[in-house]
Amino acid sequence: MSNISVLAQNLKSSEIIKIAFEVNELKRKGEDIANLTIGDFDSNIYPIPxxxxxxxxxxxxxxxxxxxxxxxxxxxxxxxxxxxxxxxxxxxxxxxxxxxxxxxxxxxxxxxxxxxxxxxxxxxxxxxxxxxxxxxxxxxxxxxxxxxxxxxxxxxxxxxxxxxxxxxxxxxxxxxxxxxxxxxxxxxxxxxxxxxxxxxxxxxxxxxxxxxxxxxxxxxxxxxxxxxxxxxxxxxxxxxxxxxxxxxxxxxxxxxxxxxxxxxxxxxxxxxxxxxxxxxxxxxxxxxxxxxxxxLTSVDTYLDHFKDRIQKSLDTLYKGFNDLKAEGFAVDAIEPMGAIYLTVRINCIGKSTEEGEILDDSHKLNSYLIKEAKVALVPFSAFGTTEDEGWFRASVGASSFDDINAMIPRLKSALTKLK
Ligand SMILES: Cc1ncc(COP(=O)(O)O)c(C=O)c1O
Incomplete structure (x- = not known):
């Protein structure tokens, strides 16, 4: 019999925190990663009003x-x-x-x-x-x-x-x-x-x-x-x-x-x-x-500036995915409408890495992208989606515009290596 409650035993830990752990491990080794996982802000990039x-x-x-x-x-x-x-x-x-x-x-x-x-x-x-x-x-x-x-x-x-x-x-x-x-x-x-x-x-x-x-x-x-x-x-x-x-x-x-x-x-x-x-x-x-x-004047001034910057990051990411799609890569994205997130698809489940590892679910694909493209996303399975079709959340609040911009060529090169 366990000495902790059934509720405490059954609580699932957040999948996002597990991915953050993987990202932090690589950061400790000095890697530069575009961390598009957390639904938060880097407060040096986006300070409060x-x-x-x-x-x-x-x-x-x-x-x-x-x-x-x-x-x-x-x-x-x-x-x-x-x-x-x-x-x-x-x-x-x-x-x-x-x-x-x-x-x-x-x-x-x-x-x-x-x-x-x-x-x-x-x-x-x-x-x-x-x-x-x-x-x-x-x-x-x-x-x-x-x-x-x-x-x-x-x-x-x-x-x-x-x-x-x-x-x-x-x-x-x-x-x-x-x-x-x-x-x-x-x-x-x-x-x-x-x-x-x-x-x-x-x-x-x-x-x-x-x-x-x-x-x-x-x-x-x-x-x-x-x-x-x-x-x-x-x-x-x-x-x-x-x-x-x-x-x-x-x-x-x-x-x-x-x-x-x-x-x-x-x-x-x-x-x-x-x-x-x-x-x-x-x-x-x-x-x-x-x-x-x-x-309200200060509120609106803040919101206008803040939204412009968030939208610029989201639009850049969206364009980056659309450009890759136009080049024939198996990716997709849905137009950003609100919040700080972009829905992206990396339709590479089942593909093989250069080392011969089969990326047979979005978790393995995500780990591959973290290591190879130095970009971290969150698979939709973390939000209750049951069909694993390679959809991910990209959150832009904790990365600079330059980091987001620089990550697209890395993603392209990682995708090119998949067979
Ligand atoms: C949809 C939604 N509601 C509520 C919250 C929680 O917000 P708070 O930080 O104010 O508790 C979040 C945080 O990510 C969220 O995404």
């Missing part, structure tokens, strides 16, 4: 270092309420907003508030971390496989066979790991499916809720416009819990300020859960974020 940094320092200097209020400091909830109205035309009051230490505790609190043992949760694959939340709760998670034809975003038709009796549908747009987004029409059809399903439920039966993770909503490119279920179908307002925060849009992953908004009765319960975990965002960071969000 100056105003936010100064605000944090000011808040510490003002000794704002005691417990924050359980639902988040009032001034931050006020700023978020105004920010949501200004940026997304969403109307949420102070008792419908909850702050925590980054957005992860809010995702977990949403699961804990809605899902009981034996309940069914649906999420698309690839997607980020939903499998871990289901494992932690011991609930049945249904990973609905999506296709390249629809940019790996789920459609109502994909989800329809699974909605019966499900209590939570976890969606994300722009999506980690793909960098693709819902079209208005596709999300409308999903909303209608949820409305129809809830209408069919009997008195006393739990409804189907949507967890809508829009943490990358401010990072969209070109003509791609972020859409959300409540704006498209206001009658869903009682059934949608939004996940959002400062981590990605202000390159502030280490600052740890996330926010959730949704129906007051659900937010109230989530507040209790976050409180018992003590997973609040530090008070100085909350106060500084509240001041920064009010200054």
């Amino acid at each position: 100056d105003e936010l940094k100064q605000g944090i320092i000011d808040a510490y200097n003002a000794n704002l270092t005691n417990y924050p209020t359980a639902d988040g400091v009032l001034s931050l909830r006020e700023s978020i309420s105004t920010f949501l109205k200004e940026k997304l035309d969403l109307t949420y009051g102070l008792d419908e907003i909850l702050i925590s230490g980054g957005s992860r505790p809010l995702i977990y609190a949403t699961y804990l508030t809605i899902v009981d043992k034996g309940d069914k949760v649906i999420y698309p694959a690839p997607s980020w971390n939903n499998n871990h939340y289901c494992d932690m709760l011991g609930v049945e998670g249904i990973a609905v496989q999506t296709t390249a034809e629809n940019n790996f975003m789920p459609t109502a038709a994909d989800l329809k066979p699974f909605v019966k009796d499900a209590v939570l549908l976890a969606l994300c747009s722009p999506l980690n790991p793909t960098g693709t987004m819902f079209s208005k029409n596709d999300l409308e059809e999903i909303c209608d499916l949820v409305i129809e399903e809830n209408k069919s439920r009997k008195e006393g039966q739990k409804p189907l809720y949507i967890l809508y993770d829009q943490i990358y909503a401010q990072l969209t490119f070109g003509e791609h416009v972020h859409v959300d279920p409540v704006s498209l179908r206001p009658e869903l307002k009682d059934y949608v819990i939004f996940i959002d925060g400062a981590s990605k849009c202000f390159a502030a992953t280490g600052v740890r300020v996330g926010w959730s908004f949704g129906p007051a009765n659900i937010i109230e319960r989530m507040k209790g859960i976050v409180g018992h975990m003590g997973a609040w965002a530090p008070k100085p960071e909350q106060v500084a974020t509240s001041v920064f969000l009010k200054d």
Whole structure:
């Protein structure tokens, strides 16, 4: 018998961390690697906004270092309420907003508030971390496989066979790991499916809720416009819990300020859960974020510059893959729409290296690329995709534009060596 809990025994470690280990080993040996694995930023390349940094320092200097209020400091909830109205035309009051230490505790609190043992949760694959939340709760998670034809975003038709009796549908747009987004029409059809399903439920039966993770909503490119279920179908307002925060849009992953908004009765319960975990965002960071969000000119100036740089890296990578494809290499990529990710395909599974090793799955192919092309990606299998067709996530936040640019010829030479 083990002396640790079944939950702790069954927790899967992150595949991304295993790849990072491989990358770090090579780095220790002095190799120069384009690390496109982690969904984070190199903070020397992408620092947080100056105003936010100064605000944090000011808040510490003002000794704002005691417990924050359980639902988040009032001034931050006020700023978020105004920010949501200004940026997304969403109307949420102070008792419908909850702050925590980054957005992860809010995702977990949403699961804990809605899902009981034996309940069914649906999420698309690839997607980020939903499998871990289901494992932690011991609930049945249904990973609905999506296709390249629809940019790996789920459609109502994909989800329809699974909605019966499900209590939570976890969606994300722009999506980690793909960098693709819902079209208005596709999300409308999903909303209608949820409305129809809830209408069919009997008195006393739990409804189907949507967890809508829009943490990358401010990072969209070109003509791609972020859409959300409540704006498209206001009658869903009682059934949608939004996940959002400062981590990605202000390159502030280490600052740890996330926010959730949704129906007051659900937010109230989530507040209790976050409180018992003590997973609040530090008070100085909350106060500084509240001041920064009010200054929309600084927010927009920061976002414009930040997005330009992220988009330049994504576009360069996308072009690099398209050029290789045009030259006849078995690669592909999907147009970057939002977030910090590019979906790429290296369709070389089953090929052989010069040494005669058969690369019979995307893990072996990835290891080959790390050693030979000095580029590290994350296979979609790390995000729940079951078909191994050589699709990978490339994340551009932790590499410089020059590093990304320099990696394409190395990839070409590594692919040329495969037989
Ligand atoms: C889609 C998505 N939601 C939430 C998070 C977590 O964000 P935070 O760092 O604020 O906990 C991430 C982080 O990678 C993410 O990709």
